[in-house]
Amino acid sequence: MENLKEILAGCRNKDRKSQEKLYRQFYPVLFALCRNFFEDKHDILTAINNGMLKVFQNMDQYDSGKGEFFSWMYTIVRNAALTLLRDRKTQTFEYDEIDDRMGFESGSNPFDQLAAGDIHIYLLQLPVATRRICGLHYIDGFSIKEIAEALNISDGTVKWHLSESRTRLRRIFEKSL
Structure with missing residues (x-):
């Protein structure tokens, strides 16, 4: 498997193959993350895809001096899942307000x-x-x-x-x- 630094360099250059390699490399852990938020596989994939799109669009903002790439990407995908969850108007459950x-x-x-x-x-x-x-x-x-x-x-x-x-x-x- 290619070195993560090489894949990230390709992603910064908008190389589709590098983006696909990065997506496939982290897909299992991102799927597990988003599965905590959604039951439906479609919703899980939507959250992952929304998050990874933001990762690819903001790749130049990642600074290795501030932390691990995985943590940066995980946070972006988690926030994308939370945003999707919050924006959903037709959820199959409700939070009952507790006093x-x-x-x-x-x-x-x-x-x-x-x-x-x-x-x-x-x-x-x-x-x-x-x-x-x-x-x-x-x-x-x-x-x-x-x-x-x-x-x-x-x-x-x-x-x-x-x-x-x-x-x-x-x-x-x-x-x-």
Whole structure:
């Protein structure tokens, strides 16, 4: 396989073959990322393609001195998925607004003891909305406030989904013992 630096140089020169190589190289991990946001394969591919288009269009803005290329690209694709999610008017689920006075507490990260490969399997067992919020908070490190703003929901709703994810994952973990 070609060196990533060579592929990135080709992408900067708008070389289609280099762009295809870059897309294919990172497709599996980007698919897994976007699968946390969407159930439908079409939506997953739309998010990946929107994100990679932005990567290709902004390739000259990537600065290797500021961090790894993968992190830069991952962030762009994740933001593209969030944008698509936010812009969708006909979603198959709704976030029920939860009152802040309901007292849901944020506990420890339920994924601390798991291997990276196991996490995705457990997340797929959660409802879509809860899985998205759980992944954004525990895996991607977004704060409750950042998630609420990105998804245009209240902080209390985010807290409820985090509490719900811990409750459901606890049941799943107990069954697997």
